[in-house]
Amino acid sequence: MTGASGASSGEARRTSRSEEGQHSPNLLRKTLVTAVVAGATYFLTNVLNQDKNAVWQLTVSVVLGGAALIIQYLVDFEQRLNSMEQGLDKYHLEMRREVEGAFVRISEATELFSEVDRSVLRSDGVARLARAYTHVGRQESQLVKDFAQDRIAQLASTMESLSRGSTDCPGEEHDWLIALTACCARTLEATSTPVDRDFWTSEPANRYLKAQEEAVKRGVRVRRLFLVKNPLERTEELEDLCRSQRDLGIDARIAVRSELPQRARLTLTNDFIVFDGQLCYEIEPDVDVVPAKTLLKMTPEHVQERMKRFNVLWEATEPTGPDPLPAPTAASG
Template sequence: MPKLFWRILITASAAGGAFLLTSVLKEDDGNIWQWVASIVLGSAALIVQYLVDFGERLQAVEDSQRKHLDEMKSSLTAHHGEMSRAVDDSFSKINAATELFSRVDGSVLRSDEVTRLVRAYTEVGDQGSDIVKSFAEQELGDLAQLMEDLSNGISTCPGENNEWLVDLTMCVKKTLYATSTSVDRDFWSSEPAKRYLTEQEKAKQRGVEIRRLFLVDEPDEVTDSLRQLCERHRTFGIDARIAIQSEVEPNAQLNDFIIFDGELCHETEPDVRGRPARTTLRMTRHHVEERVSHFNRLWDASPSEN
């Protein structure tokens, strides 16, 4: 029921009760004090009700304000914690980035290329489409994986990686010792082979010593086409020979390998059909020295003219 009804009822009850009480105590019906007493008590009852209601409302407001202040305090505390963590994370990232670029600057590698990579990658992220961004992330991931593999001394990729071959030839400074088996005979008529030979010609102009052994299992595999291929390499300034493994090392099973500067070995492993299945870069000293020694034995046992 509405509060107003209850206030009227209580006020009327208090006034009526006061009137009856004064009537019982004093039987003079004409006495004005009966009416005064009932009015005063009724008014007092009404005022008390309003005071109680005001107190309840005031308490509710105080509780609401206290709850609001507690919520604000909790929110500010949480926000302060988030801001502190965000600032700490930001400074941690800044410190990590600063340390990283300091290491890059102190590295023997070119730091300007790393800066160029980071700048270009951020520009792709800001301007590129979704497919371009995804492709950039994939390529950057592959590059990061390659750097990690190189730091561990071995890197592998499926199939035949001709880009590694050409890029390494562009970087070689002293020696390039290579073997060529039947697995890569078709390679020499391809477009990557032309780029590979062109870069070898440039390497010769830089003073790089280049030797290539065309490996066959038996003497009857030394065909006119193989001799012509060998002669073609000589026109590029490459010291090329044909080695017959059955006469040098009958039980040897060799994959195609190229040794750059006596420090890195590029190897191609065939599948069951004799096609390139995997390309591996090996930089461990023991493995490279073993390959160099093997190449030198084959080279010394092969005639300079075939």
């Protein structure tokens, strides 16, 4: 602030000196012109006045010299007035553009929030986001502002992609997985291949299983198929994992590809999870069989095809143990 004030003061001093520099030549010019007119008048009256009336000569010289000075000031005033009018016209035009631009922005914002209000989605989150974004914009840290801008741009890109029926991101997006489980209302059908086997010992897996347990408590049917190629991959560790999930109310089974009917073998695919029969979450592996991309697809044709594959596999397998334990109800505690 001090630097800005010093810069403004220095600029004001430079402007003042510049105006004084321009004012001095103008004053000198006016003085010289007035003196020349008065001197020339005195000379002419001295030549023409045969009576040599000095008072009359001085009076005429002073009057004409004063008239010349007044005329110069009137010309100068007219020039300044024209300049001021031009400046006011320019300022008026700029202000008009600013006001029109402000009204356009207000109209766009009003139209946007009207569309949000008409949408079936809740609008309070949009208002909170807009309000928080303006507050972040007042932060002094440029890093924080850039980070907020990047987050907003990424969120906008995700929303635009979802509006077109699909979106994706590099690697595994665990936050999407857990959020979708929290939003799930009816069914959750999932496959699990060796690609994500290490996932079940990670911290995101604990949060994911917790979200599934909560989903089961509110009445969501959760089914999971662990897919393996041959009986040797059906290890005790995998059996324990399957039993632990059944204890949470998840209907978990193990499907061995070599033991499946031919029709079911043809349906094997990458990891996918179908939420409420409406949206498919998929993991796409790379050449090293490591999760390389996460995709969300909601086109009806794709979701129905994945549901069909899951049902074929599910019908071709047998439960690995007793039925999953029912979730405790609020009444039973």
